[in-house]
Amino acid sequence: MVSFKKLTIKDILFRSRMVYSNKPALSFVGKEPVNYADMAVIVRNISGMLNTLGVGKGDKVALIGENSPNWGMAYLAITSMGAVVVPILPDFSGQEMESIIKHSEAKVVFVSAKLYGNLNRRNLPNIIAYVLLNNLQPFDEDSITPVANIPYETPKVQVNVDYCNCELPSPEEDDLAAIIYTSGTTGRPKGVMLSHKNLVSNVLSTLMIQEVNEHDRLLSILPLSHTYECTIGFLIPMATGATVYYLDKMPTPSVLIPAMQAVKPTMILSVPLIIEKIYKNKIKPELTSTPLKRKLYNFAPTRKLLHRIAAKKLHKTFGGKIHFFGIGGAKLSFEAERFLYEGRFPYSIGYGMTETSPLLTGSSPKLVRFRTAGFCIPGQELKIHNPNPNTGEGEILVRGANVMQGYYKDPELTETMFLDGWLRTGDLGFVDKDGYVELRGRSKNMILTASGENIYPEEIEDVINKHEFVLESLVYEMKGKLIAKVHLNKEALDSYIENIKKSAKDFQHNAEDYGQKVLNDIMNFVNSNVSKFSRLSKIVEQPEPFVKTPTQKIKRFLYKDKD
Incomplete structure (x- = not known):
């Protein structure tokens, strides 16, 4: 059972360095991984560098880049020294990135060579330093202009004497760890404030429903700057000694399938659109390509058999070792889930939001119930507000150590999100007699x-x-x-x-x-x-x-x- 002295990201890093020192932690597919002991040294050097640059406890540091081991080490370095990380989605426009950097009052910007060109430094006069994510080194535009094709490299694994003597602050559980700006579906970006306790409590709660250990290999295909991938797909593996692999190219089928064969991942996190496309564009056409096949597919017993055969083939395509295929971020279509369920593919649907660090409900694949999002995970509470007397449906309210501190610089909006200490999710749902949550949709869409x-x-x-x-x-x-x-x-x-x-x-x-x-x-x-x-x-x-x-x-x- 994983436990920490304090619920901070620094404690995750400290324990993993001690327990899993020689185990691989982070890697690009096909490259040499960084082990936990070496990762701790590199993270300490980055923290020391930030301290030397003038970053102190509570200062904001922006993080802009594609998924990579360096992204993860920068995140750990920022948060473990008590500073606040501001991960910015690489899909945002340059103007949106600059707006977030200014609104968050970031002092330093980590940015990849590929995305640096999106920023106009003249619009960011308060930034004291830029750090190139590709090599984790500060740079001055007067001496170097990063070009998009600069490769990623892992810093040298040796204690940097320029930084080792500086005394770094330590975060407390209730200290702010991250500000996550989401685009959402309303068009109004919000800076969600998550503390160390918010994030680490969600790590521990999730591990109570799904085991992750040092033998697991996770292939990361969703953006790390989103809380779903960052907490479930990064912090959880880092807390349990697992290995996370990243792609150095876009996750197209021609890149993804060979990567799965090489890594043979045991775990993957996905959004519904990915598996829906696979089902609708590849699997269903094969199962209904002739009049006879369509007739067999429309007959439930043979459809289930066909789904079982197709799911086994998909499992093999994914490397043959997956025991957890997590789906979240939106509602999965009926047909795609029916294929996974009847095919006995090891999937699980979770429900959450950035404001809850993020996971609220879920289950292990063995406990999946069709067309539900699992049950409220341990250590958190969930209830239905003003349920319809006929259907039991109503708005989902939640509370627990995982619930955000609020929206950055927006106390009025924060106040509207809470009702008697419960966070209003804005989602409508129903809880059955066994505690499984069925989602209906957004209340504003009803x-x-x-x-x-x-x-x-x-x-x-x-x-x-x-x-x-x-x-x-x-x-x-x-x-x-x-x-x-x-x-x-x-x-x-x-x-x-x-x-x-x-x-x-x-x-x-x-x-x-x-x-x-x-x-x-x-x-x-x-x-x-x-x-x-x-x-x-x-x-x-x-x-x-x-x-x-x-x-x-x-x-x-x-x-x-x-x-």
Whole structure:
């Protein structure tokens, strides 16, 4: 059982250095890993460097870069000396990055060579130093201008005499550890303040439902600057002696599959979109490619058998050793989860938010219950506020050591998030008799009909996305009617039209005619599979993929009331 003298990130680092000294900690795929003992030396040197630059306890340090061992060591160095890390998503624009740096009052910026060009130093006059993430060395633009293709290198593993004599401050449990700026789906970025206790308590609570140990290998494919990957995919492995591997290229299939074969990961964290694409673009087409296969697939017993065979193949593609495939960040589609569940793939769905460090609910793969997000993890509390007397549904409220300190420089917004000491999640859900949480959708997205019925757009979207020609969708209300935007699967649609051309002797219609016919078919399909008050009045094509948040939720505010 993992335990610490104090719930601080420094205590995680200290214990791991002692217990797992010779075990590999961080590595790029195919490169030499840094072990825990060497990592501790490098982290100490970085902390000493920051202290020499003028960074003290409570000072803010921005961290901008792609996933890498150096990113992780910079994070540990900043937080273990009592400073506050401000991880910034690499997908943010330069203007957004600069805005966050200024709002957080960061004194030093760690930045990768690839992203340095996004920043205009003239707009950041209060930064006292820049540190190149690729080699963890300070640099002055007058003497060096980083170019995007500078490779990553691990600093030398020797105590730096220039820094070893400085006395570094130690963080306390309630000290601020990180400020996380999220884009969210509302378009209003917020700086979530997380303490050492918030983060480390969530590490310990999560380990109570899912074991992670020194034999585990985690392949990291989600951005470390998001709390989901940082806490579950970085701090937990660092606390348990596991090894984390990073990709040095974008996680395309041509990069990801060889990496999985090389690492043979035991654990992977994912957002729903990844497994949904694999299922819809690869697995389902193979299982329904002929009329006979489609007939067999529509018969439950044979569908389950086919799912079992396909899941075994997917497990082998992923390296053959995975025992935990964690999914979070958004709701997984019905069809994709049915494939995982019936195929007995070792998946688990968790639910949380940045404001809760992040995990609130989850389970081990052996305890997964279909279409739920698991149960409230130990050490935290969850309840339903003002539940509907007929359905038991209501807003999910939570409290515990994992709940944020508040929003940075925004006490008014912070106050609106709490009700009698409970954090308001803004999510609607239901807790069954066994404690499993079923999510319905965001309370701000819920549509109340004139007859008093509650409509959850996410549930209608789940039905829409089952259609073979739909990749993703968004449902909203306009003038009392339900409208759906759909982004079509062009590859499947083009194949469909081509087959019609070949088989129809008097083919006279063009692609647009059949495109509209498909939209009509989708609406008929949806309206025959939802309740009367959830039926669509109009469906329109969304030509481009929807703009999404880092956890791949559609930014709804960009699309409502646009027609």
